[in-house]
Every structure is written in C-alpha cells, then in structure tokens.
Amino acid sequence: MSLINVLTAEAGQTPAGGGLLVILIYVVIFGLMIYFMAVKPQKKQQAKHQEMMTNLKPGCSIMTTSGFFGTVIDIPDDETVIVEFGNNKNCRIPMHKKAIAEIEDPDSVTE
Numbered sequence: 785m786s787l788i789n790v791l792t793a794e795a796g797q798t799p800a801g802g803g804l805l806v807i808l809i810y811v812v813i814f815g816l817m818i819y820f821m822a823v824k825p826q827k828k829q830q831a832k833h834q835e836m837m838t839n840l841k842p843g844c845s846i847m848t849t850s851g852f853f854g855t856v857i858d859i860p861d862d863e864t865v866i867v868e869f870g871n872n873k874n875c876r877i878p879m880h881k882k883a884i885a886e887i888e889d890p891d892s893v894t895e
Contacts, residue, residue: 837881840865845888848879 840846844856846867854867857876865884869875 836887837884840881840884840887846884847886847888849883849885 840856840859842856842858845853846856847853848867852869854869854877856865857868858866860866860878863881864878865881866876866878869877
C-alpha cells in the first residue's frame with residue numbers, strides 16, 4: 785500500500801466536529817478583537833470622564849460639549865451644575881454634568 789492511499793484513508797476517518805472547532809476558534813478570536821477595539825477603549829473613556837466629574841468644584845472653568853466656555857458657580861446635586869457664561873453675571877444656566885467636555889481648574893493654571 786502506498787503512502788498516499790494510507791493518508792487518504794485516514795483523512796476520510798476524521799470526525800465531523802473538526803469543522804465546528806475551527807468555527808468556534810474564529811468566533812472567539814473575533815469576539816476578542818471586538819472587545820479590545822471597541823469595548824475596552826469606551827470603558828477607559830468613561831472612567832476618565834467619571835474621574836473628571838469627581839474633581840469638579842465651584843470656580844472651575846469648563847467647556848461644554850457644544851463648545852461654550854463658562855465657570856461653575858454651584859453644584860446643587862449629583863447631576864446638575866450651575867454655570868455662568870460670559871462676563872456679565874446675568875447668564876447663569878443650570879446644565880447636566882454629562883454636557884461638560886473639559887475642565888480647567890484655576891489652581892492648576894501656570895502663568
């Protein structure tokens with residue numbers, strides 16, 4: 785019997801679950817790629833934003849998500865801040881904390 789006949793005979797006896805194992809490996813690899821490319825960076829960004837919100841205090845200069853610059857006047861509860869926009873003291877607006885994009889602490893400004 786030749787070597788080719790032996791190899792083809794053994795190849796015909798492979799279990800049918802071999803293809804299922806390959807598909808399972810591909811699914812696991814694809815799932816890991818999705819996790820490391822989408823989920824993990826989003827969680828990192830959320831943690832950074834949460835840390836920024838814990839450091840928020842009255843007197844901080846902020847920029848909103850719409851691009852307005854203002855100063856935090858008061859923090860009445862966990863979700864709301866009162867922000868003063870412009871130089872006149874008449875423009876004080878309550879807004880949601882999630883609308884704050886950046887915080888610049890006046891103590892950390894170096895001149």
